[in-house]
Amino acid sequence: MDTPVSGKLPPAFIAAMRLRFRDRYSDSAAVRLQHGRDESAHAPQPPDAVLFAEDAEDVVAAARLCDEHGVPMIPFGAGTSLEGHVLAPQGGLSVDLSRANRILAIRPQDLDATVQPGVTRKQLNAALHDSGLFFPIDPGADATLGGMAATRASGTNAVRYGTMRDNVLGMEVVLADGRLVKTGSRARKSSAGYDLTRLFVGSEGTLGFITELTVRLHPLPEAVSAAVCSFAEIDAAVRTVIETIQMGVPVARIELLDALALTAINRYSKTQLAEAPTLFFEFHGSPRAVEEQAQTVQDLAAANGGGDFAWATRPEERSRLWQARHDAYFACLGLRPGSRALATDVCVPISRLAECIAATRADLAQSSLTAPLVGHVGDGNFHLVLLCDPDDDGETARIHAFCARLAERAIALDGTCTGEHGIGVGKSDYLESEHGAVAVAAMRAIKSALDPKGLMNPGKIFPAG
Amino acid sequence: MDTPVSGKLPPAFIAAMRLRFRDRYSDSAAVRLQHGRDESAHAPQPPDAVLFAEDAEDVVAAARLCDEHGVPMIPFGAGTSLEGHVLAPQGGLSVDLSRANRILAIRPQDLDATVQPGVTRKQLNAALHDSGLFFPIDPGADATLGGMAATRASGTNAVRYGTMRDNVLGMEVVLADGRLVKTGSRARKSSAGYDLTRLFVGSEGTLGFITELTVRLHPLPEAVSAAVCSFAEIDAAVRTVIETIQMGVPVARIELLDALALTAINRYSKTQLAEAPTLFFEFHGSPRAVEEQAQTVQDLAAANGGGDFAWATRPEERSRLWQARHDAYFACLGLRPGSRALATDVCVPISRLAECIAATRADLAQSSLTAPLVGHVGDGNFHLVLLCDPDDDGETARIHAFCARLAERAIALDGTCTGEHGIGVGKSDYLESEHGAVAVAAMRAIKSALDPKGLMNPGKIFPAG
Numbered sequence: 001m002d003t004p005v006s007g008k009l010p011p012a013f014i015a016a017m018r019l020r021f022r023d024r025y026s027d028s029a030a031v032r033l034q035h036g037r038d039e040s041a042h043a044p045q046p047p048d049a050v051l052f053a054e055d056a057e058d059v060v061a062a063a064r065l066c067d068e069h070g071v072p073m074i075p076f077g078a079g080t081s082l083e084g085h086v087l088a089p090q091g092g093l094s095v096d097l098s099r100a101n102r103i104l105a106i107r108p109q110d111l112d113a114t115v116q117p118g119v120t121r122k123q124l125n126a127a128l129h130d131s132g133l134f135f136p137i138d139p140g141a142d143a144t145l146g147g148m149a150a151t152r153a154s155g156t157n158a159v160r161y162g163t164m165r166d167n168v169l170g171m172e173v174v175l176a177d178g179r180l181v182k183t184g185s186r187a188r189k190s191s192a193g194y195d196l197t198r199l200f201v202g203s204e205g206t207l208g209f210i211t212e213l214t215v216r217l218h219p220l221p222e223a224v225s226a227a228v229c230s231f232a233e234i235d236a237a238v239r240t241v242i243e244t245i246q247m248g249v250p251v252a253r254i255e256l257l258d259a260l261a262l263t264a265i266n267r268y269s270k271t272q273l274a275e276a277p278t279l280f281f282e283f284h285g286s287p288r289a290v291e292e293q294a295q296t297v298q299d300l301a302a303a304n305g306g307g308d309f310a311w312a313t314r315p316e317e318r319s320r321l322w323q324a325r326h327d328a329y330f331a332c333l334g335l336r337p338g339s340r341a342l343a344t345d346v347c348v349p350i351s352r353l354a355e356c357i358a359a360t361r362a363d364l365a366q367s368s369l370t371a372p373l374v375g376h377v378g379d380g381n382f383h384l385v386l387l388c389d390p391d392d393d394g395e396t397a398r399i400h401a402f403c404a405r406l407a408e409r410a411i412a413l414d415g416t417c418t419g420e421h422g423i424g425v426g427k428s429d430y431l432e433s434e435h436g437a438v439a440v441a442a443m444r445a446i447k448s449a450l451d452p453k454g455l456m457n458p459g460k461i462f463p464a465g
Numbered sequence: 466m467d468t469p470v471s472g473k474l475p476p477a478f479i480a481a482m483r484l485r486f487r488d489r490y491s492d493s494a495a496v497r498l499q500h501g502r503d504e505s506a507h508a509p510q511p512p513d514a515v516l517f518a519e520d521a522e523d524v525v526a527a528a529r530l531c532d533e534h535g536v537p538m539i540p541f542g543a544g545t546s547l548e549g550h551v552l553a554p555q556g557g558l559s560v561d562l563s564r565a566n567r568i569l570a571i572r573p574q575d576l577d578a579t580v581q582p583g584v585t586r587k588q589l590n591a592a593l594h595d596s597g598l599f600f601p602i603d604p605g606a607d608a609t610l611g612g613m614a615a616t617r618a619s620g621t622n623a624v625r626y627g628t629m630r631d632n633v634l635g636m637e638v639v640l641a642d643g644r645l646v647k648t649g650s651r652a653r654k655s656s657a658g659y660d661l662t663r664l665f666v667g668s669e670g671t672l673g674f675i676t677e678l679t680v681r682l683h684p685l686p687e688a689v690s691a692a693v694c695s696f697a698e699i700d701a702a703v704r705t706v707i708e709t710i711q712m713g714v715p716v717a718r719i720e721l722l723d724a725l726a727l728t729a730i731n732r733y734s735k736t737q738l739a740e741a742p743t744l745f746f747e748f749h750g751s752p753r754a755v756e757e758q759a760q761t762v763q764d765l766a767a768a769n770g771g772g773d774f775a776w777a778t779r780p781e782e783r784s785r786l787w788q789a790r791h792d793a794y795f796a797c798l799g800l801r802p803g804s805r806a807l808a809t810d811v812c813v814p815i816s817r818l819a820e821c822i823a824a825t826r827a828d829l830a831q832s833s834l835t836a837p838l839v840g841h842v843g844d845g846n847f848h849l850v851l852l853c854d855p856d857d858d859g860e861t862a863r864i865h866a867f868c869a870r871l872a873e874r875a876i877a878l879d880g881t882c883t884g885e886h887g888i889g890v891g892k893s894d895y896l897e898s899e900h901g902a903v904a905v906a907a908m909r910a911i912k913s914a915l916d917p918k919g920l921m922n923p924g925k926i927f928p929a930g
Contacts, residue, residue, distance in 0.1 A: 038579055042790065049617060052718065103894075105813070107816065108711065109707055109711070109814075109815065109816035110814040110816045111710065111711065111814055112814070113709075127654065132711075133610055151656055152655075152656040152660075153656075154654055158654060163654050165654075165660065165663070166627075166631060171925075173905070174757040175903070179903045179906075181901070181903045181904045181907055182900065182901050182903075182904060183900070183904060185845075185876075185879055185880055185881050186813075186814040186879040186880065187812040187813055187814060187845060187875075187879070187880040187881040187884060188844040188846070188884075189617075189619055189623060189628050189810065189812055189814075189844050189846065189881075189884050189885065190617075190881035190884060191616055191617040191618075191667055191881075191883045191884065192881045192882055192883050192888055192892070192895075192896065192899055192900070193667075193884050193886070193888060193889075193896050193900060193904075193905070193908055193910060193926055194664060194667065194668055194901075194908045194912075195617075195630065195663045195666065195667055196900075196904060196907060196908065197659045198630070198663035198664070199659060199660060199663070199664055199911075201660065202656055202657055202658075202659065202660055202662065217711065219711060219712060219713030220713075221713065222713075238578075238585055245576065245682060246576065246597075247684060247687075248683065248686065248687075264743040285754075286757055287755075287756065288753060288757055289750075289753075289754050292751055292754065296576065302574060307472060307644045318731060337799075347652040347653065347654055347655060348651075348652055349572070349574075349575040349651040349652060349653075350575055350579070350653075351572065353575035355733060360504075366859070379652075379654050380652060380653055381652075381653070381654065381765055410652075411650075413648055414650055414651040414652070415652040416650050416652040416654075416655035416657045417653065417657055418650060418656045418657050419653075419654050419655060419656065420654065420656050421656060422485075422657075422756075423656070423657055423658060424657040427657070430657075431657065431658055433469030434649050434650065434658075435635070435647065435648070435657070435658060435661075436646070438640070438644045438645060438646045438647075439646045439647060439648060439658075440658075441644075442640070442646055442661060442915060443658055443659045443661065445914035445915060446659060446664075446911055446914055446915075447659075448914065449907075449910035449911055449913065449914035450910060450911075451909060461658055461659075
């Protein structure tokens with residue numbers, strides 16, 4: 001593993017950081033390496049040093065020093081990003097916010113909570129136990145809320161509850177020069193000025209550090225039930241989803257998995273699910289509403305040739321089912337022991353989904369690649385887990401070429417090169433294809449306006465040059 | 466009425482505009498005056514000339530000429546804004562987009578539509594007739610969708626369907642120098658780069674002209690029912706709303722009107738509603754879901770001392786009820802014939818709503834002002850229709866002082882100085898109170914980055930100086 005010796009930081013900066021932060025500042029090789037990689041297949045690029053920040057005051061102090069000495073800054077949460085967001089291609093200081101993990105307020109009457117950025121979604125939901133409320137955004141990993149906001153994360157519940165874009169009411173952000181910005185308020189809606197909250201959500205740490213968030217909470221549904229239903233063909237499953245959405249059935253989750261993903265899950269999770277294209281459903285509401293929703297969807301599935309629904313109504317059955325879904329990534333890895341996985345995602349209008357998936361599967365076959373498909377199909381979003389032998393350069397090259405075609409295919413179908421993983425270092429080549437040169441120029445102008453020295457998470461989002 | 470003679474525009478600009486646009490370019494006093502005011506009480510400030518643009522190409526050509534000659538540009542839709550957004554304090558060119566009113570695509574499978582900015586919400590809903598879909602955002606006035614996006618409009622349905630922020634998928638925007646930007650895509654969600662769509666939504670024409678929008682559509686509910694319920698005290702009504710939201714009942718509309726507003730409505734709309742604090746409800750869903758929602762809310766209202774529900778289930782009854790609600794503004798004017806009205810809005814966390822309303826009513830009484838209250842109470846948003854004798858300078862001064870206190874009160878309660886009307890020229894004094902100096906500096910930096918010459922709708926949002 002490549003861990004270049006630190007030594008690029010100005011001695012005056014190092015001295016000031018040590019004086020201010022003592023042993024919360026580290027430049028040990030192990031700590032640096034740990035902060036130089038995420039869950040993606042991108043090659044690690046360690047920072048020159050790491051600060052374990054505990055609050056906004058720490059971040060302000062660090063940002064002022066970085067600004068003064070021209071040191072790049074990389075926000076770090078749980079390290080669960082999937083496009084190399086935490087890598088340090090220009091070195092600099094990784095600011096680990098995982099210790100800034102206090103829940104500052106939970107307000108049941110207003111259905112909101114204010115947290116530090118290092119609070120994870122599971123931690124918040126544990127704290128909400130007995131409140132009758134929950135935080136729905138669920139990207140799979142137990143990511144920090146700061147990281148989830150920074151990457152505009154979503155996940156299985158987004159079809160009903162929205163993404164981080166919809167569930168962050170306001171934030172506190174430290175800019176590159178150490179100035180502290182408050183965005184939004186606790187009002188549910190506002191027409192007061194530019195929507196800085198939405199600008200920082202999804203900015204991937206390139207505009208500032210999120211040091212506090214106020215997020216929306218949702219009432220726990222009175223009843224929940226889950227089911228799986230398999231289909232002979234993916235098209236029929238997608239048609240069922242389109243009709244479900246068009247009828248306004250407020251499903252909480254609709255996930256599509258292809259036959260290969262089911263094979264992987266059965267092996268890994270010891271389930272006996274049909275190894276065919278399958279929809280996973282979850283319904284939330286009153287007992288009557290859940291029953292009614294389920295009946296409507298069952299009728300639609302049957303009309304599209306779907307099999308019987310296999311129900312999981314008890315909490316432990318449901319957990320087992322969704323755990324199997326969430327373990328799909330690891331299950332897929334198990335399909336070819338010793339392989340690594342490259343996870344990629346795109347999102348298209350739902351009317352183009354079947355077409356996009358069909359073309360993509362043909363491309364996979366032609367490229368001799370193995371990649372189970374799992375998708376948040378209610379949003380038109382799907383993921384591929386591309387299995388990769390790290391020692392096979394040919395396969396790696398084929399995967400990269402395939403991913404480029406997939407991104408361009410999604411864009412050509414009026415979609416996006418990433419529905420929820422973000423651009424990071426992995427997808428900056430497609431930014432201009434998707435948005436056009438003027439939009440990218442506008443994004444760069446905003447970046448320069450807020451971070452004129454280019455110190456915030458350099459090398460991310462924007463293509464080099 | 467003050468209509469300064471035009472003559473501030475450079476002759477070369479006028480000549481080029483006339484050559485390009487012929488009689489679609491006008492500097493007649495009548496046309497200018499018509500474009501120098503909106504539905505607010507702000508004194509008219511006419512532009513020097515008006516262009517009736519029909520498409521993006523027109524706007525690009527006009528923006529290039531304005532950029533070249535340093536002429537301010539003011540986007541104009543239906544003229545229904547409420548904070549002076551279309552006024553021309555520095556003169557310049559008003560670009561009327563009401564003739565750019567083609568519906569470019571309706572895609573039932575994807576639940577979206579692409580329209581030119583001059584399409585009004587009623588026009589879009591008429592075109593959706595028989596599609597089983599509708600566009601829910603309803604600010605009362607038949608505003609253009611471009612104007613609604615520019616002011617981040619919402620209205621009575623927002624509690625269930627969100628605001629323009631949530632319902633615009635993507636846009637085409639012409640920047641001040643004539644460059645054309647595409648934002649977003651038709652994918653339901655994306656993590657690809659900065660959220661320019663949300664930046665332009667609510668930017669009040671200060672960053673560019675919206676020349677095309679793709680908006681979300683929603684399935685028409687199978688069943689709809691509406692009801693009114695009166696309460697002895699506003700607090701009890703607000704408590705009912707809080708409990709409704711907390712239980713997760715997906716009400717489509719919950720509106721609060723105070724006793725004075727009911728008096729006004731009864732007189733104007735010839736209704737016989739109880740002249741007491743009243744909630745207007747609308748429920749959307751399957752027949753069973755609607756019945757169940759309504760029962761839950763009735764139980765909550767009864768427990769809070771509410772009266773019996775008066776139902777309106779047939780479409781014509783419902784239309785009559787909501788027409789009465791929508792006519793509240795004109796009804797309020799009728800309370801004091803000859804008066805003008807100043808409509809203002811604030812939005813607070815719902816837990817602070819009763820407190821905010823109580824303090825506001827006390828303030829009204831102490832200020833000897835008459836102002837019925839109507840509110841989108843599910844969002845914590847309420848409006849006052851302040852009746853004003855234009856010849857009474859003392860009353861006008863008291864109204865302005867009252868509005869300032871109201872805005873600061875909402876901000877102090879973690880809310881916003883405007884939930885849906887926008888800042889315009891009327892509320893720029895509160896921008897910094899609400900967001901802080903650094904956030905306003907960040908907004909200004911973004912404005913300068915995208916409109917370095919400051920030609921787009923100058924004098925709006927930002928306080929002078």
